[in-house]
Amino acid sequence: MRRGIAATALVASLALTATACGSDSDDSGKADGPVTLTWWDTSNATNEAPTYKALVKEFEKANPDIKVKYVNVPFDQAQNKFDTAAGSKGAPDILRSEVGWTPAFAKKGFFLPLDGTEALAEQDKFQPSLIEQAKYEGKTYGVPLVTDTLALVYNKELFAKAGIDAAPTTWADLKTDAGTVKKKTGVDGYWGSTQAYYAQSFLHGEGTDTVDADAKKITVKSPEAVKGYETWLGLFDGKGLHKADTTADAYAHIQDAFVNGKVASIIQGPWEITNFYKGSAFKDKGNLGIATVPAGSGGKAGAPTGGHNLSVYAGSDKAHQKASLAFLKFMTSAKSQETVALKNSTLPTREDAYTTEVKSDPGIAGYQGVLSAAQPRPALPEYSSLWGPLDTELPKIAGGKESLDKGLGNAETAIAKLVPDFSK
Secondary structure, three states: OHHHHHHHHOOOOOOOOOOOOOOOEOOOOOEOOOEEEEEEEOOOOOOOHHHHHHHHHHHHHHOOOEEEEEEEOOHHHHHHHHHHHHHOOOOOOEEEEEOOHHHHHHHOOOEOOOOOOHHHOOHHHEOHHHHHHOEEOOEEOOEEEEEEEOEEEEEHHHHHHOOOOOOOOEHHHHHHHHHHHHHHHOOEOEOOOOOHHHHHHHHHOOOOOOEEOOOOEEOOOOHHHHHHHHHHHHOOOOOOEOOOOOOOOHHHHHHHHHHOOOEOEEEEOHHHHHHHHHOHHHOOHHHEEEEOOOEOOOOOOOOEEEEEEEEEEOOOOHHHHHHHHHHHHHHOOHHHHHHHHHHHOOEOOEHHHOOHHHHOOHHHHHHHHHHHHOEOOOOOOOHHHHHHHHHHHHHHHHOOOOOHHHHHHHHHHHHHHHOOOOEO
16 A cells, blocks of 8 residues: 555656545546545644634635645644554545654655645745755655744843843853852743753754764764763753753643743743743743754754644545645745734744734744754654654653663664664
C-alpha cells in the first residue's frame, strides 16, 4: 500500500488514482456533486480552532462546489494517526502538518508535491526559509500557514524594579540578571525548561545541533554540544534561578508562574501570546518583554524554527486534490493569515500579512522582531524524532539522577538507531 502511494506521489501531476476519506468522485476528476474535503486541523481546540472554522465557512461561501469537513485532531495524536491513515489510504485530503512532519511524510510519499500549483501561486510572498523547510529532495510539500520560534520573554516591571533596563544578550548575563532580580524583588529571575526543544537554543548558541545533516554525523556529544548543555544545566542552580521541574506538569507550572509574576523570565514561543495576556502580570500588554534568546559563549544566538504547513494527501483523487489546492491558497492568503493573526495572536508566514493592525499587538510585533535569528531545521525527515531521546534524558540530568556525560551518551545511542546511516 505505502509503496504504491509513494510511487504515485513522485509523479508531479494531479492525476492520481487513490481515494481519500470523504471522496465522492472517480479518477476522471469529474465529481457527481459538490466535492467534500476532509481537513485535519491540529490547532488548539479552544484558542485557535474557532478562527479556522470561521475561515472554512468563508471558503465554502466563496466556493459553493466545495464543502469542507473540519476535524480538529489533538496535536500530540495527529502524527501517528495520519501515518496510520495514510498507510491504509484512509487519510484526510488536507493536513495541518507540523514543519518537522512535512519532510517525513513526503519521504513516505504521503504528500503531494505542490510546485507549480495554485497553492504556491504566490510563493514569493512567503518567507524563503519557511518554504525551504517545506521541501524534501528539491520539491515543496507544504504551504506555510503559521510560524514560530522561541524568545526570552520577560516581565518589564520586575526587571525595572531590579534596575535592569534591557534584556540580557548572553546566557551569562541572564544568570547575573536573575540574581539581581531575586535580590531586588524577591522573585526568581529565570525558570528554564528540561524539554529538548527548549534546550535546542543552547546548542545553536554554540554553533551546533544534535546532528550535522550534511555530514551525516551525530553531534549531540560534540564538544560544542556539551558546552551548550553545560550552560543549560547551569541555569537551574544559583541565586534567582529556579530549580528544574521534572514533573509531567512542568510546562504548566513554568507558564503559570510567569504569567502571574512569580518568575521574571522564561523561554517561550508565540503560541502562548494569548495566554500571556490572561495572566495577572500582563493585563497591561506593554509589560511583556520579548527578546532574542541569549547568545552562547561564541556570541551566537538562535532558537529553533517551528510552525505548521498545509499539505495535500497524495492518495486523494484528482477532483479532491484540485479542490484542496484552492483551499490551501485561500487559507494561506494574506487576508486569511491576517485574520488568524488578529484572532489567535499567531505569526503569519508572509510579510504582506504583517499589517499595521497585526503589528499593533505587542506580542506579535515582538516575535516578528526575533524571527530573523531563528534557525531553520535541516531537511531531514527524522529530525523531529531526534528530540525524543533527549526528552527522556534531559529531565534525569537536570534532576540530578544521572550525569551529563551518561545522559548524552544514552541519547547518542538512541539517536543512532533513528539515523542508522549517520556516524558518531
